[in-house]
Amino acid sequence: xxxxxxxxxxxxxxxxxxxxxxxxxxxxxxxxxxxxxxxxxxxxxxxxxxxxxxxxxxxxxxxxxxxxxxxxxxxxxxxxxxxxxxxxxxxxxxxxxxxxxxxxxxxxxxxxxxxxxxxxxxxxxxxx
Numbered sequence: 597x598x599x600x601x602x603x604x605x606x607x608x609x610x611x612x613x614x615x616x617x618x619x620x621x622x623x624x625x626x627x628x629x630x631x632x633x634x635x636x637x638x639x640x641x642x643x644x645x646x647x648x649x650x651x652x653x654x655x656x657x658x659x660x661x662x663x664x665x666x667x668x669x670x671x672x673x674x675x676x677x678x679x680x681x682x683x684x685x686x687x688x689x690x691x692x693x694x695x696x697x698x699x700x701x702x703x704x705x706x707x708x709x710x711x712x713x714x715x716x717x718x719x720x721x722x723x724x
Contacts, residue, residue, distance in 0.1 A: 604658040605658070608659070663679065678690055
């Protein structure tokens, strides 16, 4: 999921349905720390924490605990922070879908420049 579509009520509905999600956090998101797990810094991980949303509205929309994973991207040097509802997977696995998604977006951006196109449209049954 994208950072701009952080809908905690919708995320909680996904959680209740048994779905697994990973989404980047928004800047300034207020969270209450519950506990931390150890991480391997050599992998790029910086923290793996269990948190609750700290605001009254946030707790009303998502009352359960969340997992916050911080990861330093080796390529860009940026510190990335994710929220997830899966506590069973290794922390490095939580970062994987977003890192791969970002790589795909960079490839698409390069293709748009190369082909001088504002949009890329497919003709298969799966395209819009």
